[in-house]
Amino acid sequence: MIDDRDRKILDILQRDAATPVTDIAEKVSLSISACSRRIQKLEESGYIARRIVVLDREKSGVPTTVYALVKTAHHADDWIEEFRRAISDIPEIVEAHRLTGHYDYILKVVLPRVEHYDVVYRRLVKRVELFDVSASISMETLKQGFAVPVDYAE
CATH class of the missing domain: 3.30.70.920 (Lrp/AsnC effector binding domain/regulation of amino acid metabolism (RAM) domain)
Structure with a gap:
């Protein structure tokens, strides 16, 4: 089960997967380590399928x-x-x-x-x-x- 912070993290990452964890943490009002753990949990649970680069x-x-x-x-x-x-x-x-x-x-x-x-x-x-x-x-x-x-x- 994910919460609103997780949803916000997903929204930020899917728009730009290169967003630094420090920026994401600030936007969702979490410490960097807590934010990093949430991202890892979202990856492990399959919400983040993969990270890609979109070419011009x-x-x-x-x-x-x-x-x-x-x-x-x-x-x-x-x-x-x-x-x-x-x-x-x-x-x-x-x-x-x-x-x-x-x-x-x-x-x-x-x-x-x-x-x-x-x-x-x-x-x-x-x-x-x-x-x-x-x-x-x-x-x-x-x-x-x-x-x-x-x-x-x-």
Whole structure:
């Protein structure tokens, strides 16, 4: 069970994991050692899954985002595992979600330019059979973030 201080610590760390413990401790009114122990407990209990660095996509050479909507005629577990392996081997596919509704999956693909989508598409369809793929190019990012609400954490 976590309390409001823990939630505040989680909120601070997910916005910037490099925030010094001294700053976090001050913001949540704890001693540095008590704050450090809480962070360690949050890591051990799985609230903090990992700490990562978020790269600037422009500087990394992949400023373009394409969302690929995928339909498949296959829904067996072995096909899903094959699909999972195929998308895991393509670094440009940075997110994948199984959906309800008209399409089965949505893939977030980051690219150096829109023309590179065909390269990624060909790699994917060589690995796994798909019924239909429809792609949409992101024109503008209106909101982007990795922080999740901490109010629901128990």
